[in-house]
Amino acid sequence: MSHYLITFLSALTEASSLFVAAAGLTLVFGALRIINIAHGSFYAFGAFAATTLVGSATGGWRCWLALLAVPLGVAALGGVTELSVLRRVYGKDHLVQLVVTYALFLVFGDFALRLWGSAARSVPVPSVLAGSVTLGSGEFPVYDLFAIGVAVVTGLVLWALLQRTALGWRIRAAVEDRELLASAGTNVPLLFTTVFVIGTLLAALAGVLAAPLVSVAPGLDASIIISAFIVSVIGGLGSVAGAAIGALIIALFNTVGVLWAPTWEPAFIYLAMIAVLALRPWGLLGTAER
């Protein structure tokens, strides 16, 4: 019994950083209608910056500082990116937007390589969260529980932001009809920058959160962006709740896949996505595109 519980919790751990990353991607897509390939770069920046800030010290306060300062710093970079580049391509077709964000992805990728090198880096978990708890006959790392907790809190904060604040109403209104929103007096360009900054913040937060769990090396940006795409497409582009469901599905498929059919495991997430889109061409909680 506890064996299944631990398997389920490992899946939840994987789902947690996936959800945080995909929530940012899907939020940005919902309001800006841009599919941002460079989102993966911001995630990688988060993870890399955490390794620099924390260093090798198994130390308490630096980890907490990283968790707070890194997402804010990367979010500022996101704001600059939106203002200087993305703002110019909002009216263009999807293809131009995809190529522009891919170009950014390439530039950021080499930039990270220059700054942090090509060797794999790692971060120790904060000393408070080191060790593991006993669950029945098995053990489970405390940090993984913490990651799950952060993802849940992030989800709740996002929900409250979108449902309960004026900013959230404006973001949701921008998803529905941005022209009406603009004519009603909202500064839509400013709103877009704000949404993009929040999206970047989530990407970097996911990166920091995942840093102690994965090997932080070049290629992290490419692997997370594919997973985040799949998660947000399964859930329905633009839907944060969908991203949560998508992250759970993908994490479960991965975890079960590794256990039952290791050689076919990498194929599972693509099969899951194809199957979902075959049944619902706009994702589980998405709305049909016109």
Next chain:
Amino acid sequence: MATFHKKAARQRALAGVIALIAVLAVAPTLLSTAALLNVQDAIGLALFACATNLLIGYGGLVSFGQGAFYGIGAYTVALAWMHLNTPFWVTLVAAPVIGGVAALAVGLLALRTRQLYFALLTLAVSQLLYVIVQQQESFTGGADGVFGPMLPSFLLNPGDAYWFTLAVAVIALLALWQITRSPFGMTLRAIRENRDRAEALGVDVFRHQLLAFGFSGFFCALAGVLYVIWGQSANPNLFSWTESGYPIFMAVLGGQYTFLGPALGALIYEQARDVLLASFSDSQLVFGAVLLVIILAAPDGVAGLVGRGRGLLARRWPTLAPARQAVAAARQPARQDSKQDGQHETVAQ
């Protein structure tokens, strides 16, 4: 008046293309083997890019998974040789057919989705094949790919391999060009411009798009065969999403709204990549930055930029106005803002 200039412009374009083919045909006598291989690679990629552009530029369907059919073409040759010892001439014909049929099957599923969902579903299909080919080592050779004497001996001679590649690519591009000019191609463009209106006029949108997907898969697979002639091997990377990305960048770089724009993009990309790799340690950074500047400065690609440059020239010297009209008329499908774009433009300053 207008038809006269249109005809003149078309003759000029035709003369340009014939001159280009002539230059490419004598290249083996002028270039070193290494440089020749480079051009040969670019010719294969030009076919790949133009075949992909049948979907992107003409159909308005951004497929991020054409690498799937490129890979199917290459692996048809390699696996048929490895398991059945099938002669190359058989697989040369079989590969595009298999690619086309596979594309029809994928299209049945993918064309139910729209826009970004379509892009990401096609991406998932190519990634699915990529991981399967990597994992099923006993059948596919795994991550190392397939190597061996799978080509007839005359294709091992660099000059002959080059000419054969050029001939196949020219014939294929002529066929593709005929498809874009046919009533089918016109209807495909009408669907791109306004799907609802085309539907209201009684066009079966799904069938047209499915057929376009099949044609594209056919020619992408043929480009995959050309890859085998160039690389004398097949490897799983042909299926990956980055490989699917190349023809898209080539189309955007060269100009997706002209027939040969993507081919131009392929030639530019191939040469530029070598220069970049040789001169910069951060080649991705430079490539990305160049791509960014081109996209922001010339959203219609290099071919579009040439057209615009001529327009600018004509505005300065109004006596050239008739020529300008001719150029504008001769330019392949004129770019018109589609419905969705109009929506965005009001808010994005």
